[in-house]
Amino acid sequence: MSEVPLLTVADFEAAAPRFASHRAIEFLNGGAGEGVTLRDNIRAFEQIRLWPRVLRDVSRIDLSIELFGRKLNSPILLAPTGYHKLFHPEGELAVVRAANEAGSLLVAATFATTSIEDMARASSRPLWFQLYIQPDRASTARVIRAAVDSGCEAIVVTVDIPVNGPRDRELRAGFKLPEGVIRENLRHMGVDLAGAPHRPVATEVYNFIRAADATWDDIERLRASVKVPVLLKGILHADDASEAVRRGIDGIVVSNHGGRSLDSAPATMDVLPLIVAAVGGRIPVLIDGGVRRGIDVVKALCLGATAVMVGRPYCWGLCVGGEQGVARVLQILDVETRMAMGLTGASHLGGLGEQLLYNS
Numbered sequence: 001m002s003e004v005p006l007l008t009v010a011d012f013e014a015a016a017p018r019f020a021s022h023r024a025i026e027f028l029n030g031g032a033g034e035g036v037t038l039r040d041n042i043r044a045f046e047q048i049r050l051w052p053r054v055l056r057d058v059s060r061i062d063l064s065i066e067l068f069g070r071k072l073n074s075p076i077l078l079a080p081t082g083y084h085k086l087f088h089p090e091g092e093l094a095v096v097r098a099a100n101e102a103g104s105l106l107v108a109a110t111f112a113t114t115s116i117e118d119m120a121r122a123s124s125r126p127l128w129f130q131l132y133i134q135p136d137r138a139s140t141a142r143v144i145r146a147a148v149d150s151g152c153e154a155i156v157v158t159v160d161i162p163v164n165g166p167r168d169r170e171l172r173a174g175f176k177l178p179e180g181v182i183r184e185n186l187r188h189m190g191v192d193l194a195g196a197p198h199r200p201v202a203t204e205v206y207n208f209i210r211a212a213d214a215t216w217d218d219i220e221r222l223r224a225s226v227k228v229p230v231l232l233k234g235i236l237h238a239d240d241a242s243e244a245v246r247r248g249i250d251g252i253v254v255s256n257h258g259g260r261s262l263d264s265a266p267a268t269m270d271v272l273p274l275i276v277a278a279v280g281g282r283i284p285v286l287i288d289g290g291v292r293r294g295i296d297v298v299k300a301l302c303l304g305a306t307a308v309m310v311g312r313p314y315c316w317g318l319c320v321g322g323e324q325g326v327a328r329v330l331q332i333l334d335v336e337t338r339m340a341m342g343l344t345g346a347s348h349l350g351g352l353g354e355q356l357l358y359n360s
């Protein structure tokens, strides 16, 4: 992979530009606008202090969790990220294999460059599917059907990007999909559209493959139309979390799209307690944005998150070493989480809570 030791997620971040194109790295690392939210996600984790307890038996540390009846080895999930073939020629299949190896769960993206059918065939473990509601609801229904028929065990509807955010870095880098790399789940739209520039051609505000007119009624219809759990990704407000529960949604992902959507939206860790309080344990609350270390995983779980997701970290792994790189990043996070648990005095995830936070 690299002659320099890759000990941390930050080492992978630093190494990634040597292995992927400038355009791909700008797309991957960039946030919206000035990057205020992107930085704030990290700052919010850094501000929290863990308050360790001693002389508790931590000779066996168990990171396993159960989500919607499935046992997972780890509370660290792989967030949906588009266009993996920009980062490594094996693209999504390398990520599927690494997630399998880790016993973790991958949320496959609508904007994957490998079809959900091919990803599911390559996976020995269940996948979840991330959905963008498209302007054409018939096309949306077709994508959902493909995901469910492929065996995806949950649909994660991303709701935080109804219009484009100003992605200055990727625009400056002239980001576009290389020849032959297309959004395979949208192939039915025709190769020209499925492989069209990331930026819409018609207007700069709207995106021709993400609906700007979606409302709670779409969500309720979607909830009623599938048998698998439906989660909403991109919830930042307690009232939206309550509404989601009221509409029968099965889980929430507290997310600001990794700082890629509305710049100056709050850091996810800052709003997590409000959302956990609003949900009151009725459905799982996941969180993403800025998780870079095992201590971050422990902090999020102490604040009431059921699990965390990482986006950029495993993409950096993919750039650096394909399947092996993703596997190593997941392993680093797993080992660091075990260390953080043991040093905090917790042997299982149920032992994490606000009592282990110093400034709560």
Ligand SMILES: Cc1cc2nc3c(=O)[nH]c(=O)nc-3n(C[C@H](O)[C@H](O)[C@H](O)COP(=O)(O)O)c2cc1C
Pocket (backbone or CB within 6 Å): 027, 028, 029, 041, 079, 080, 081, 082, 109, 110, 111, 130, 158, 233, 255, 256, 257, 258, 259, 260, 288, 289, 290, 291, 309, 310, 311, 312, 313, 315
């Ligand atoms: C390169 C890249 C592509 C992404 N693509 C999608 C996507 O297609 N759908 C989606 O819901 N979120 C997408 N996201 C957001 C991630 O799911 C996740 O919310 C974010 O990466 C978490 O922040 P982190 O990168 O700091 O871990 C993307 C993020 C990145 C970095």
